[in-house]
Amino acid sequence: MARKLNVTIVGGGISGLLAARVLREKHNVTVIERQAGNHEFSAAITLGPTAINIVESLGFDRKRGGTMAAEKVLVWNKNFGRISENITKKYTSKLNGEFTFSYRRDVWDEFLRLATSNEFPGSPANVLWGSTVGNVDVESGTVYLDDGRKIESDLVIAADGIRSSVRHLVLQQEESVHARPSGSSAFRFTVPGDVVREIHLKHGRTDDPMAPNMNLYMSMDGTQRTCVTYPCRSGQILSCAFVAPDKLIARETVESWAAEAEEGEIRRLFHDFDPLFLDLADRAVKPRCWRLRDQDPLHSYTRGCTMLIGDAAHAMTPHLGQGGTQAIEDAAAFDLFNDPAYDAYSVPEILQMIDRVRRQRATQIQTWTREFQGWKKRALEEKYTWYCWSYPGIKECLTRLDAGLEMIELKHFNETDAK
Missing domain, CATH: 3.50.50.60 (FAD/NAD(P)-binding domain)
Known part of the structure; x- marks a missing residue:
């Protein structure tokens, strides 16, 4: 103007x-x-x-x-079975970003x-x-x-x-x-990189958990439970989101906009995922449950x-x-x-x-x-x-x-x- x-x-x-x-x-x-x-x-x-x-x-x-x-977007089942691998440069090399x-x-x-x-x-x-x-x-x-x-x-x-x-x-x-509940909620938290590596070694994993990849772990059983992880802050911390349908989550948690996760709640909801994920949840920094909303x-x-x-x-x-x-x-x-x-x-x-x-x-x-x-x-x-x-x-x-x-x-x- x-x-x-x-x-x-x-x-x-x-x-x-x-x-x-x-x-x-x-x-x-x-x-x-x-x-x-x-x-x-x-x-x-x-x-x-x-x-x-x-x-x-x-x-x-x-x-x-x-x-x-x-570098990659990797999709797995809940027990580390590889489903797909997508190299992000397949797209970004043609998009100048x-x-x-x-x-x-x-x-x-x-x-x-x-x-x-x-x-x-x-x-x-x-x-x-x-x-x-x-x-x-x-x-x-x-x-x-x-x-x-x-x-x-x-x-x-x-x-x-x-x-x-x-x-x-x-x-x-x-x-x-206002946006309405989408039917799912996400437990979001971070774990320090050194703790993540310690957990991976404990479970015999030899891959680098802080590599610049997005990992999606899916329940594959119709419950639509998913875990998403990727590193941030220059690889110092791992971001984690454990997503589950609201019907599986305690009502007192999802009725509020965002609430602190109850002790052991993530472990209960994802009990059948590989034990490595449960250990990550146990070491979470202030996990909170966010009710995902859709407009x-x-x-x-x-x-x-x-x-x-x-x-x-x-x-x-x-x-x-x-x-x-x-x-x-x-x-x-x-x-x-x-x-x-x-x-x-x-x-x-x-x-x-x-x-x-x-x-x-x-x-x-x-x-x-x-x-x-x-x-x-x-x-x-x-x-x-x-x-x-x-x-x-x-x-x-x-x-x-x-x-x-x-x-x-x-x-x-x-x-x-x-x-």
């Missing part, structure tokens, strides 16, 4: 902080965060090629973020640096820690805080997560638009001068590992507000352009994420990967849509070969 906008971002998580980094280059940015600081829990995050390329272009430092490039593993707290710290450090162009974002939004006038951009303060904004970005307080205001619907695709992400991004817009389960990547792509789309080519458009008009691209893409990925839970045929798995890891950016997508073309061109996917 030719004029400098006053931007208010509700939520200081991953999507909100990266949106602040994008917009600070030309505009005044205020981030409102109800927590007092880094509130990311002890878990990891995968970033696909599109996401890692975006964040590195904005100054993200992989070394500071402890980010590791994945990498599939990566990071510790969520490290990514958050880096994004805060990008948003608030003097190292980067523009004015650092102002973060109001420990502040809660009471209401938002989504048409005018006025944001009301619970402490009585009022912030006048030209652009409001709702990056306040899966339990967004702004979502129903944008959609003009009641609170029922039906929304009819719009924007109203007036307000836009939903990240989990506030398109919450999805982690089965395709796309939550973080889609949030980052959302944030990058606000670069339209920095481009002189869009100066003639109003804030609502530009938000409609962003909505046109981001909602179509995220909705497709939400739909496929649901399909992936059932492990559909191989052809679909291939197509999922090519689509999720292929994104030319907001401007190219708009150009393609205006020309009547497919927004995402799957150049490398051959459905015949994938069957």
Whole structure:
């Protein structure tokens, strides 16, 4: 925009902080965060090629973020029987990017640096820690805080997560638009690398448990219990997620949003998995049970001068590992507000352009994420990967849509070969 906008971002998580980094280059940015600081829990995050390329272009430092490039995705049964092996370079070598593993707290710290450090162009974002939004006038951009303060904004970005307080205001619907339980919950925790190696040696395993691979261990008995592990923080810790249907989990655990795992609960639920997994669970660092939630695709992400991004817009389960990547792509789309080519458009008009691209893409990925839970045929798995890891950016997508073309061109996917 030719004029400098006053931007208010509700939520200081991953999507909100990266949106602040994008917009600070030309505009005044205020981030409102109800927590007092880094509130990311002890878990990891995968970033696909599109996401890692975006964040590195904005100054993200992989070394500071402890980010590791994945080499393989391996699928096993619960007793270490190999089912499949997928070399990630099969995809990434053609996409000019990498599939990566990071510790969520490290990514958050880096994004805060990008948003608030003097190292980067523009004015650092102002973060109001420990502040809660009471209401938002989504048409005018006025944001009301619970402490009585009022912030006048030209652009409001709702990056306040899966339990967004702004979502129903944008959609003009009641609170029922919140994401619903998906039917499964994940016990998420980390284990120090030296402890993991000790456990592997105890069980006679000679492979390197901290190799840069994602490992999926499946029950293969119809119960849909799964264990997912991969290293992060430059190989210092192993991220673990033990996923089980809610019907198998104690109700007092899954009724809450997230709760500490009961002693011995993971061992009970996964008792028939190889004993190595049970030992990992016993050495878990503060295991918590997270109820996985799923959002039906929304009819719009924007109203007036307000836009939903990240989990506030398109919450999805982690089965395709796309939550973080889609949030980052959302944030990058606000670069339209920095481009002189869009100066003639109003804030609502530009938000409609962003909505046109981001909602179509995220909705497709939400739909496929649901399909992936059932492990559909191989052809679909291939197509999922090519689509999720292929994104030319907001401007190219708009150009393609205006020309009547497919927004995402799957150049490398051959459905015949994938069957």
